Every structure is written in structure tokens, then in C-alpha cells.
Amino acid sequence: MNALLTLWAQWFPELWKGFVLSLQVTAISLLLGIALGLLLALGVGARGKAIRYPALIIVELGRGAPALILLQYFYFGLPSVNLTLTSFWAAVLALAYCTAAYTSEIIRGGIEAVARGQHEAADVIGLNRVDALRYVILPQALRVALPSLLGFSIMMFQASSLCFTIALPEIVSRASAIGSSTFQYMPVLVLAGLMYAAVCAPASLGVAALERRLAPGVQPAC
């Protein structure tokens, strides 16, 4: 046991760098992706076909393609059209696209969960469409969508391990490098796994608690 802890202490600084990078990639791609997901949700819900159809195509492609393919496409595919991205930006863009596609559906679900009467109340007090969305519909829709969005964010953090395939030096890449140089695959991968779990397990519990608090019928306290 002591030997294992010594090894882990030895590898930890290296894996920590990867961990920070994984968090960075995840955070930036979530920020970009959820903002784009909101736009796509509005696009898919738009009345005009000129907006609705392109938005639908973007969403369905993003949801249809596995994240691994998107990563490969952004990193290895785009250079063939003379667009070369660093592994960091390729990872961010691919994961952001994936996030946008999935979260647009989560947000759209939230928007649809807002009662018809709320739209009508916004209409009759003379709010224009943007104000109605901003002040009445979206705050309620995002509240409904929040637990799912956070749950998805946790999954995206785990999915960032796929960036291993495009040479991004995140946790798994580093763990694998340590493994191949020391042949201690098992202990290093266990440590990497624990580092993911250290973030994801408490976060999942937090989301579950939040979900209970936001359950329908429960209103914010004064």
C-alpha cells in the first residue's frame, strides 16, 4: 500500500497538469456550447423555415455524430481544407459543438415546459418577443433545464478524456504516457479514474440535491 501511495505521489503533479487542462477544455467548451445551444434551441423553435431547418440540421448532425468522430474531424479532418487547429482548440470546438447540439434539446424542452399562459401574459402586457424571452420565458425554462444541463456538463468532463486521441496532454494522455514508460498501467489508470470521480461524484450528488429543490411546485423562498 505504501509503495502504491509513493508511486501516486510521484505521478500526481504530472496528472494534475492534465487534470487542469481537462477542466479548461471542458469549461470553455461548455461556455461556448451552451450559449450556442441556446441559440440553436431558439432557432429550432423559430416559426420561419429559413431559420428552423438549418438549426435542425446542425443539431441533428451534432447529436448524430459520436464525440470521438467530431474530435477527429476537427483535428485531423480540417487540415485537409487548410484549417489547422492546435489540439487544444480542436478539442474545445469539437466538444463545444457536441455540447451545443445536446444542450439545445435540453433547453428547448425547458422552453416547452413553460406554461402557455406565461407566453400570453407576456404578450398582453405588451412585451416584445426578445423581452418576453429574456424576462419571462428563459428564466423559467433554464430553471427547468438546469439540472439536466449540469448533468450533461459532468458527462462532458468525462468525455474530455476522448481528447487523448488527438494528442491533447490531458489526464488520460499523461496517465497512458506514464504507463507506457513504467509499465505500471493499472495503478496510474486507477489514480486517473479517481481524479475524475473526485469531481464527478460530488457534482452528481449536488445536481440531484438541486433537482429536488427545483422540483415543480417548490418556489424560491422570499
Add this chain to the structure above:
Amino acid sequence: MNPMSIPLRQVPPVPAVKPAFLRLESLYKQFGKYEVLHDVNFEMSKGEVVAIIGPSGSGKSTLLRCINQLEPPTRGRIRLDELDIDAATPMARADLLKLRRRIGMVFQSFNLFPHLTVLRNVSLAQVRTLGRSEREADARSMQLLERVGLADKAGHYPARCSGGQQQRIAIARALALEPQLMLFDEPTSALDPELGLEVLAVMKELAGEGMSMIVVTHEMHFAETVSDRVVVMAEGRIIEQGPSAQVMRQPRHERVSKFLQAVRNR
């Protein structure tokens, strides 16, 4: 003889003809093949309180919702002051907003914004629609909340208020735009009778202050005592209208007397 003393011939006073302020001209509304409103003609003058009664599914609420274009009519014309809306021509968004700013609406299910405090519910449209500053809007909202007797609830969320309180807040929210016309869509139907009374009291006060109101209601007492005129609808048509006392006491149509009897015997 003093010319001043010549008795003048008595001229009977000309009845004051108030110009119609809202006028609906052959309004039709269809949902698919189902005709909900059929050739509805109606007008009212400023300050009038009109109650619309009739059996369920007779098109009362739809008529109300056509007036502020929550349901655009299929055919016909709506005039409100100088606004002239023909269902045949698509309505410009700006005109729609203009119309809605002049008409306040109160729903059966209140439809307050649950994520905003009572004060914000009343202030929101003043800030976003009328362009008032937050401070100005909040001050005005407090006056309105005081008027409906709920100033102490300003900082609460709607869910913490009773149904009757929520509906009074909804009335304050509608009044915040200083509308020329208030539409009430069965404002007490979702409330216990006791809570309904507090809402009716506010409406009665509003009527007394000269607000033009159209009230779809099942409250026969309100229709008879507060409204100036009662309109009875059935199957998408207006089948009778006239001064409240006359319609409620001596309706001309047998259909109407049957309906009134049924409601009163409930």
C-alpha cells in the same frame, strides 16, 4: 317687456351620443373547421362595463381573446379609438404592441410570473414597455398594490399568496400600463367563493372609477349589479344584449331565460 323674461321654448335635451370606443364588426373565428365565433357585432362606449355571459363553449373567452389578438380573428374588423384592425390584412407588429398596450387583460388562472416578486410582476411592463425607470415603475407599482390592498406582499413571490391575492396582483399588473380597456376572462372561476369576493370588490371599485371593462363571467350577481350592459352568447353568436336589469330580469329570448334559470338554480 323685458326680453329676458320671454319664456324660451323647451327643447328636449339631446341624448348624449357617446362615440363608440370599441367596435367589433362581423367578427368570425374558426379553429380548423370548427366555427367558434359567427358574425359578432358589438360596440361599447368609454367607461362602460359590459358583462358577457353564456354557456361554456359559447365563444365568450374567444371573443375576448380576439379583441387583444391573442387569437387573431379569421374575418372581421376591430376598431379601438383610431386603431383599425382588419383581419384580412396582416397586422404590423408595431400596431399589435400598440393595441396590447391599451388593453389590460386578466386571466382565469392569473398567470403571474412565478420567478419574479410581486413588485417585479407589476413593474416589468412599465420598465420594458413604457420605458419608465425602475424607481418610477416601482413607485407606481406600490400605489397600484396599495389600491388592491396588497402593498405588504410586494417582496413576496406569487406562490406565497392566496388565489384571490394573486388575481388582485394580476389586476394591478394589468393596470400598470394604464390601459383604456380592461378584459377579464372569468377572473373568479378558479377561486373559492370567498376569495372571489375580494377580487370582485376590486373590479367593482374599478368600474366605479370609470374604467371601460369587458368581463366574461359566471357571476350573475356581478353581471346584474355592476355591469351596465349584459351580452349573452351561445354557439358563437351574440343572442341577446341590453341593459343589465332588462337582460337579467326580462330576457327576450327563451334560450336566455332558460340559461339564467339553470345558472340561478345551481
